[in-house]
Amino acid sequence: MGIKASTVLIFLLLFHDFLCISAKGGKHSFVKEAKKSGKWTKLKYDYIIVGGGTAGCSLAATLSQNMSVLLLERGGSPFGNENITQIQNFHTNLLDYESPHSPTQEVIFEDGVISARARVLGGATCLNAGFYTRASPSEVRAMGLEAPLVEQSYRWVESMVAHRPLPNEWQVSVAKGLTEAGVSPYNGFTYDHIPGTKLGGTLFNSTGHRSTAADILVQSANPRKLKVLLYATVQRLLFATEGKTRPKANGVVFSNRDGSKHRVLLKEGNSEVIISAGALGSPQLLMLSGIGPAEELKSMGIRVIMDHPAVGKGMADNPLNSVFVPTAIPISMSLIQVVGITKYGTYIEASSGFGPTDTKLVKNEGIILEKVNGPRSRGYLRLNSTNAEDNPVVRFNYFEHPVDLQRCVEGIKTVQKVIMSQSMKKFIYPNMNLTQIMRSSFQQRVNLIPRKTEDCESIEQYCKDTVTSIWHYHGGCQVGSVIDGDYRLIGADGVRIIDGSTFNFSPGTNPQATVMMLGRYMGVKILTERLDSLAKVNLQHPT
Known part of the structure; x- marks a missing residue:
């Protein structure tokens, strides 16, 4: 130059x-x-x-x-849209499907999973749970990107939209529970991708306003x-x-x-x-x-x-499975702030104060989420009509590859260890055991997949029947097959x-x-x- x-x-x-x-x-x-x-x-x-x-x-x-x-x-x-900008309206905004010009468009994948597409300036950053964390150095290399410019570009973005969260008691306890469950060490607050447990960034500032x-x-x-x-x-x-x-x-x-x-x-x-x-x-x-x-x-x-x-x-989507934990004490609202980066290919996060499927705030429930990293199961996208307003037909074939299912099983086992950890004991009702918590979570209607049973007979079945999306779907125009290394x-x-x-x-x-x-x-x-x-x-x- x-x-x-x-x-x-x-x-x-x-x-x-x-x-x-x-x-x-x-x-x-x-x-x-x-x-x-x-x-x-x-x-x-x-x-x-x-x-x-x-x-x-x-x-x-x-x-x-x-x-x-x-x-x-x-x-x-x-x-000026407070449903987007205020954390307490997270579920209201995410489930706002009724107006044809709302920020959210419902999409149902052929797998039976319900998700949401953004249709608003700012895209998914207006709908999501706000967690901000970087890719790992090995992922950056795999993408063929130049590390110095990647670092400069991350810092540029962070100067405008990223914040350090103020974790509530639920998030702190989940972090401690993760380290007790073996997802260690605890790495404190960082935007970087480091194995173990960490506090990441967020799009929400200290007053709950979303960037x-x-x-x-x-x-x-x-x-x-x-x-x-x-x-x-x-x-x-x-x-x-x-x-x-x-x-x-x-x-x-x-x-x-x-x-x-x-x-x-x-x-x-x-x-x-x-x-x-x-x-x-x-x-x-x-x-x-x-x-x-x-x-x-x-x-x-x-x-x-x-x-x-x-x-x-x-096409691929990182499959998500959740465990809903009724709590013996009220807990305040929180979206994703803590993550456990495990050694076996799953990520564990948590939220609190929101109901699983409706818009009402639930003060006595926490959610621990587990998602599979780098799913090997692949799917496709094809047109449903010639109108760009219509959703395409999409299938991800969740858990079709046995490695994905095994990773989910390991992830759910770790979630169970977190729930039963000493750090989480104050949240768990004395008369409620792990089997009851899992059965209650299994009965939540989080997707349209027909249940083979009304009870959770195995963790494998739990993974298959309660799978959802957390908007991390990707592919369809990949580097190397559709575009070149310059994204042409x-x-x-x-x-x-x-x-x-x-x-x-x-x-x-x-x-x-x-x-x-x-x-x-x-x-x-x-x-x-x-x-x-x-x-x-x-x-x-x-x-």
């Missing part, structure tokens, strides 16, 4: 606060509803980003420092270069194919709330469409655009732009995919920190690449 390009990039990134003065103080001048977009849809952009979620926000904020960016988000704004990826836009975007359209559902990418050996993206078609469709285009040259629509949305959008398994696309009446058999394949779509030009759909595994105990980091990381890489190219042009054609 030339010296001038490096100097320009460093200057822009160091002084981003100066560049976004007009966006602060709640004056989100760069955010508009799609139907009020006006001239914005008549302009051409260096980058069109599809999806203002966990990755899309940090990516857009970074690219806007030097390039014109249009960010298209199918949902609305999180700002989201949308706050990154407010704090770091350059409003003179960034435009954000809300309620703009991208239906398909536009490709130029005539006279080209490879299809090249040149824009997108999106619909707004009244159903009208609009076309927006890229500038000529090295401009790109970047898909950041998540593990469900990104492979779905590729297929709607004619990129995917040819026979599947033809069966839906979609013109095939490029036969890409790997799109939508290799293999076989086409002008398209990148940057989000959790590119993962071969879910990084860390909880992926959101790494997804936000990846948006920043790739934004810096793309800017560096673009400025390097411009520097070369300037050297060849001096003014």
Whole structure:
């Protein structure tokens, strides 16, 4: 890279606060509803980003420092919505399926597991339990990322959205119980991924106010270069194919709330469409655009732009199983703050003060969650219709691989040890034993899977029958099969995919920190690449 390009990039990134003065103080001048977009849809952009979620926000904020960016988000704004921003409304927000324009869209997988898709600026960071923790160094290496820039990118994200939690008595006791159960040592507070038990970060501050990826836009975007359209559902990418050996993206078609469709285009040259629509949305959008398994696309009446058999394949979800613990003493609300990183491939976390399946706060119940890391069971995603608003059909084949089931068994056994530990004794009713707790948890209707029995006969059966999702699904557009190491779509030009759909595994105990980091990381890489190219042009054609 030339010296001038490096100097320009460093200057822009160091002084981003100066560049976004007009966006602060709640004056989100760069955010508009799609139907009020006006001239914005008549302009051409260096980058069109599809999806203002966990990755899309940090990516857009970074690219806007030097390039014109249009960010298209199918949902609305999180700002001023207390269901999103306040911890006590966590369940209300998560289960808000009724309005077609609510932040949450219900999705039911073919496996019988119920989950939620975000449709709001900030994406899943507006819905999830807020736990913030990094990927392990080995996972970073496996992703092919450069460690120094990864570190810088994590720190950049953390400066805006991450907080140190104030654990309540339940969280402290679970941490102690984990170490008693052999998940040791206790590593204290850290964002880093370290085997043992630790206190991690959170998106919720000390007053219970949630930070989201949308706050990154407010704090770091350059409003003179960034435009954000809300309620703009991208239906398909536009490709130029005539006279080209490879299809090249040149824009997108999106619909707004009244159903009208609009076309927006890229500038000529090295401009790109970047898909950041998540593990469900990104492979779905590729297929709607004619990129995917040819026979599947033809069966839906979609013109095939490029036969890409790997799109939508290799989908995985980290299976979650929970034990609900009635408590003898009232406990305050808490979401995920403590995690046990075991040696046998499971993660154990806890929450309290929320009911398992309804919106009412439960003051006398804690939940201990166990999830399998790096599941070997794989599934698929295929289209349900040609409307991008509709959920795709998704199957994860939970516990199809015996290693996943064995890991779950070990995890639940560890959860049982935590419940029966000395540190947890004050919470357990004197007349209640472990069998009763497990039976009561087994009877909770947490999914739509038909029960083979109404009682828990084995831990294996408990795992299979009580499996749920904690939104860590990934795949469908993986590096190496759908995209290359620079996150470019293999076989086409002008398209990148940057989000959790590119993962071969879910990084860390909880992926959101790494997804936000990846948006920043790739934004810096793309800017560096673009400025390097411009520097070369300037050297060849001096003014």
